[in-house]
Amino acid sequence: MNLLTPLKPVSPTLRLALGIAFFVLFVAAWAAATFGGLIRPLFLADPLKTLESGWTLFTEFGFAFDVAVTIWRVVGGFILAAAIAVPLGIAMGAFKAVEAFFEPFVSFSRYLPASAFIPLLILWAGVGEAQKLLVIFIGSVFQLILMVAVIVGGTRTDLVEAAYTLGAKGRRIISRVMLPAAAPQIAEALRLVLGWAWTYVIVAELIGASSGIGHMIMDSQRLLDTGQMIFGIVVIGIIGLISDVLFKAANERLFPWYFR
Amino acid sequence: MSKLLIEGVARTFPGLRGRPPTRALEPTHLAVADNDFITILGPSGCGKSTLLRIVAGLDTPTEGRVLLDGEPVTGPGPDRGMVFQSYTLFPWLTVRRNICFGLVEKGVPAQRQREIADYFIAKTGLKGFEDHYPKMLSGGMQQRTALARALANDPKILLLDEPFGALDNQTRALMQELLLGIWEGDRKTVLFVTHDIEEAIFLASRVVVMTARPGRIKSVITVDLPYPRVYTMKTSPEFAALKARLTEEIRAESIRADEELAARS
Ligand SMILES: Nc1ncnc2c1ncn2[C@@H]1O[C@H](COP(=O)(O)OP(=O)(O)O)[C@@H](O)[C@H]1O
Ligand SMILES: [Mg+2]
Numbered sequence: 001m002n003l004l005t006p007l008k009p010v011s012p013t014l015r016l017a018l019g020i021a022f023f024v025l026f027v028a029a030w031a032a033a034t035f036g037g038l039i040r041p042l043f044l045a046d047p048l049k050t051l052e053s054g055w056t057l058f059t060e061f062g063f064a065f066d067v068a069v070t071i072w073r074v075v076g077g078f079i080l081a082a083a084i085a086v087p088l089g090i091a092m093g094a095f096k097a098v099e100a101f102f103e104p105f106v107s108f109s110r111y112l113p114a115s116a117f118i119p120l121l122i123l124w125a126g127v128g129e130a131q132k133l134l135v136i137f138i139g140s141v142f143q144l145i146l147m148v149a150v151i152v153g154g155t156r157t158d159l160v161e162a163a164y165t166l167g168a169k170g171r172r173i174i175s176r177v178m179l180p181a182a183a184p185q186i187a188e189a190l191r192l193v194l195g196w197a198w199t200y201v202i203v204a205e206l207i208g209a210s211s212g213i214g215h216m217i218m219d220s221q222r223l224l225d226t227g228q229m230i231f232g233i234v235v236i237g238i239i240g241l242i243s244d245v246l247f248k249a250a251n252e253r254l255f256p257w258y259f260r
Numbered sequence: 261m262s263k264l265l266i267e268g269v270a271r272t273f274p275g276l277r278g279r280p281p282t283r284a285l286e287p288t289h290l291a292v293a294d295n296d297f298i299t300i301l302g303p304s305g306c307g308k309s310t311l312l313r314i315v316a317g318l319d320t321p322t323e324g325r326v327l328l329d330g331e332p333v334t335g336p337g338p339d340r341g342m343v344f345q346s347y348t349l350f351p352w353l354t355v356r357r358n359i360c361f362g363l364v365e366k367g368v369p370a371q372r373q374r375e376i377a378d379y380f381i382a383k384t385g386l387k388g389f390e391d392h393y394p395k396m397l398s399g400g401m402q403q404r405t406a407l408a409r410a411l412a413n414d415p416k417i418l419l420l421d422e423p424f425g426a427l428d429n430q431t432r433a434l435m436q437e438l439l440l441g442i443w444e445g446d447r448k449t450v451l452f453v454t455h456d457i458e459e460a461i462f463l464a465s466r467v468v469v470m471t472a473r474p475g476r477i478k479s480v481i482t483v484d485l486p487y488p489r490v491y492t493m494k495t496s497p498e499f500a501a502l503k504a505r506l507t508e509e510i511r512a513e514s515i516r517a518d519e520e521l522a523a524r525s
Pocket of ligand 2: 309421422
């Protein structure tokens with residue numbers, strides 16, 4: 001049995017074991033570096049201290065509320081972006097004139113860094129929720145539009161032709177061929193973009209926020225509490241992983257013909 | 261009156277980026293009678309698909325026109341059912357819903373859709389696979405479904421572009437008999453493209469032989485084998501004689517195509 005045969009699949013158990021093994025090794029290296037005195041606690045808290053900080057965060061500082069606020073911002077900004085990007089991307093993918101109209105502007109906008117908009121957005125929308133949602137929106141919407149347009153525009157022409165010979169035409173080609181063919185890939189693009197939304201929300205919360213995981217991390221820096229900072233980062237990672245797994249499971253259930 | 265008339269249809273593809281244009285099809289004339297089973301035989305690249313796609317309305321000729329029941333063809337439509345060489349089932353639909361695709365477009369009531377689908381599921385040997393997705397089917401089963409999907413629409417003419425080309429020999433022989441059985445029963449008008457000589461003879465009432473590129477009709481050969489046809493006929497002397505004749509015609513074309521390729525390079 002050779003594990004290093006190219007493209008040879010591994011069993012689900014081994015897959016899980018290998019995945020967990022890396023986390024274990026990672027924490028072990030972290031523990032060795034901190035408990036062994038290689039890195040001073042001022043720069044990097046040890047694993048136990050981090051867990052302790054996490055406990056106090058939840059019990060004394062109401063961290064659960066920050067987590068909830070951050071989740072709501074991510075989901076809100078993401079839904080806002082998806083609500084605009086998916087229909088527009090579909091229209092661009094299906095109609096070449098619509099694509100010609102929007103594509104240059106969207107391609108340009110996609111290179112504008114969302115974080116650079118934060119000062120401007122604070123000016124326009126204040127430091128409230130609207131500004132946080134807008135950062136995520138700006139960060140995700142242009143990328144998502146282009147991804148959806150490419151997916152829809154890449155519909156297999158032989159399927160479209162088959163539909164024509166079966167009597168479908170005009171909008172029916174879109175609703176009966178292009179949309180169902182593109183749906184699973186659009187869902188996968190949304191999953192990817194949700195991941196990015198998590199990075200934008202933290203950036204948005206580092207500046208001008210009074211709640212959220214990012215705000216907590218900023219506060220901890222002032223107190224030089226690396227335990228809290230690391231705990232906040234780990235929490236983001238865990239929530240991201242959970243949401244990704246759930247999203248993936250939902251996609252697989254919705255589109256069994258594509259994923260199985 | 262002919263069911264289908266192909267009148268001087270020619271197709272030239274414009275050359276890409278300054279390259280010379282490709283003449284895929286020389287002006288072609290063909291009259292297809294109602295209930296005829298025509299096979300179009302020719303070396304690959306001779307314009308068979310191009311001709312069939314023009315009849316389907318998926319491509320437009322640069323010269324000439326196609327008439328179906330006296331009406332000029334201007335675009336694709338459900339009166340011309342098509343089965344493609346590549347697998348073109350809708351992967352998100354089950355076998356049954358693939359077969360019903362055209363019926364939904366026509367607005368056929370659900371109950372009637374079910375009856376029609378059941379009829380063709382039985383006829384093409386798809387019983388027990390109704391709820392499978394295309395991905396779960398073998399190539400042969402996929403092409404059965406594609407055939408049932410085209411037939412369910414009750415087209416005036418059935419167009420098949422090397423539909424069994426990707427199948428193994430045993431499956432292909434089975435599919436040929438299946439198609440002939442359906443044709444003998446329902447008397448559809450069929451235009452069937454192939455580069456397989458045996459297939460062309462076994463299925464056809466007339467074989468249209470095309471020349472190498474640019475394609476042109478070289479000869480039309482009537483196949484007088486009796487019906488119902490069974491695979492044992494493929495070893496009969498009449499079949500062998502036809503095969504020898506067509507092999508010679510095609511061989512000459514393949515050699516000509518090879519020489520042309522060699523001359524160009
Ligand atoms: N869309 C196209 N653009 C340019 N050339 C094409 C196109 N489609 C077909 N051809 C050319 O026309 C010729 C005939 O093609 P085709 O009809 O597919 O042949 P066959 O089906 O007999 O193998 C080929 O030389 C092919 O390269
Ligand atoms: Mg072809």
